[in-house]
Structures are given as structure tokens and as C-alpha cells.
Amino acid sequence: MHTGPQPTGTHTSPTGQGGARGGRGTALLYGVIAFSAVFLLIVGGTVGFLLLRPDGTDPDPTGTATETETATDATSTDGTSTETESASESSSATPTEVTPERCWSPENQTRTSNNPSGRLRGGGLQFIPPSLYTERGRPPGVAYADDLQGAQAKVEDSWYSTMFVGEVVWQPGIEYPGAEAASKQIVGCFFSAPIWGEAKGRSLDDQVTEPVTVSGMPGYRTTAIVNFASSPLELTSATELVVVVVDTPQGPSVFGTETAVGVPEHEEAADEAYESLTGIG
Numbered sequence: 001m002h003t004g005p006q007p008t009g010t011h012t013s014p015t016g017q018g019g020a021r022g023g024r025g026t027a028l029l030y031g032v033i034a035f036s037a038v039f040l041l042i043v044g045g046t047v048g049f050l051l052l053r054p055d056g057t058d059p060d061p062t063g064t065a066t067e068t069e070t071a072t073d074a075t076s077t078d079g080t081s082t083e084t085e086s087a088s089e090s091s092s093a094t095p096t097e098v099t100p101e102r103c104w105s106p107e108n109q110t111r112t113s114n115n116p117s118g119r120l121r122g123g124g125l126q127f128i129p130p131s132l133y134t135e136r137g138r139p140p141g142v143a144y145a146d147d148l149q150g151a152q153a154k155v156e157d158s159w160y161s162t163m164f165v166g167e168v169v170w171q172p173g174i175e176y177p178g179a180e181a182a183s184k185q186i187v188g189c190f191f192s193a194p195i196w197g198e199a200k201g202r203s204l205d206d207q208v209t210e211p212v213t214v215s216g217m218p219g220y221r222t223t224a225i226v227n228f229a230s231s232p233l234e235l236t237s238a239t240e241l242v243v244v245v246v247d248t249p250q251g252p253s254v255f256g257t258e259t260a261v262g263v264p265e266h267e268e269a270a271d272e273a274y275e276s277l278t279g280i281g
Contacts, residue, residue, distance in 0.1 A: 098173030103188075103193070104143060105144065105145070106169055109148065111147060111149070122148055123250055124248025124280055125246060125253045125255050125279060126279075127278070129273065130272050132266070133151035135152035135153070135160070136149075136151060137150055139162045141189070141193030141194075141195040142186065142190065142256065143190075144169060144170060144171075144186055145166040145169065145254055146169045148165070149165055153266055155260045155263055159260065161260045161269075161270070162257070163257040163258075163259075163269075163270060165253065165254065165256075166253065167252070168182055179246065180209060180211075182245045182254075183220045183222040183244065186222075186254060187204075187222045187224055191226055196226075196228075200228065201229025202226055204225075204226060206223075207223070207224035208222070209221070209222040221243070224240075224241045236263055237261070238260075239258055239260060240270070243255075248280075249279070
């Protein structure tokens, strides 16, 4: 059977207590919300303090280095600046090695020996100059030598034969190579020196180096012939070079002759001078 619509109004539970249960639930909900809000404020403040506290710590481990860390990177573990260490290492680096000069000679050659009567002296050697060799002076073209004393004899025009003694000196910073190498090098420098005037097409031939003894002192003698392809000279077309380097008590010393080949009196005089060569005692 069909009934009509129910009348409108407030619906109550059969017991009459439904309104009281709804009031207590609402109050409890509000309390929970209020507690949550206070809890979030406390936690948020604590976290903010921990993150922003001024202890120099970067809260982001992936962030850029701080100024303190950058400064630490520029300092070694012992507290010394790495820039200072680099500068110190540069200043204590090995000095640049000396470059050997070909045919080196002292910038200011000096004469320190005095000639005894009838002899010419230089370094730790002395010899008797032949009477034919009347000129005196420092011989040109002699490298690695100082305290030089020479005697010359004229061949023709401005061409002379010469003989000399002196001390052997080596370029500072370069180790002295010994008498054998020194005698060879002095001969080579004599050959290449600009002392040959109008003689052209020079060649250094028949070079020989051998050990010698002078007054009981060991040394080496190097001999060679300088040949000219052409020259204005009439009496000679070659020069004989003799260089003797001796280890003397006064240090390494040198005796040398540069003699016009084909001039017998000069060749004999050069032999006589070498035979008279001695130490200075």
C-alpha cells in the first residue's frame, strides 16, 4: 500500500543522546589541530636554528667551498703558504749551466811573470829565445792562455815566425780538460784565429798529439801544418804549429811555436827553443 511523504523536522535517535556525542567529537578534533600547529612551529623553529646557526658550516654538502676552505687549500699541512714554497723552490733551482765558448780567452790578459836574464818566462815554463828572434810582444791568436810572453822573427813584409810561453787558463765554470785536450784545442784555435792576413784556403794537416816530459814534468805536445792554397808570400806557403802543455807546480802552462815552413833558420831556431824549455824551479 502506498503512503504519503514524511513530515520535515529534526531527526533524533531513539535514545535522545545523538547531539551530545557530536559536540564531544568536534572539540577533540579542534584540540588535535591546535596541537599539530604548535608542534610544527616548534619543530620548524628548531630545524631553522640548526640550519642557520653561525658555525661556518655549509648546510649544503654539494655547495661551493667557503672562503675558509679556499684559504686552507692555499696552505700546506705544515702551515706554510704553497705560494711561498713555490717561490723558494724557484730561487733554489740549479743555476743555468755555463755555455762553453769556442776559443775562449781572458777578457783582460795580464802579465804576471818577470823574465830572468836571457830567458822568457810565462806560467811555470821558461826558454832561451834564439838570437834571430829579436822582437818581443804578446803573440796573437793564442786562446786559453794568460801571462804570455813571445818572441818574433821577421819572414818577409809583415809576416813573422813566433814562439811563446804562458799559463793555461780555462773558461770559468768549464772544467779544465787536461794537458792532452788543451794542447789540441789551442792548436785548433790558433788555426782558426784571424791572424793569417791575405793567405787564403787554409787547411790543418798532419796533426799529431803525443806525451812529452819537460824537466821531469808530464805534458802533451800537438804538432800540425797549416797549408795555404794561395798567399802573397814568396819564402813560405805553410806554417808549422807546435803547442806543448805541461803540468807544472805553478799550474798547467804552455809553450808554442808558429814557424814559417821552408825558412831553415827559423825552423832550426824553433827546435833550439824547445830544447831549452824548462820549469822555473
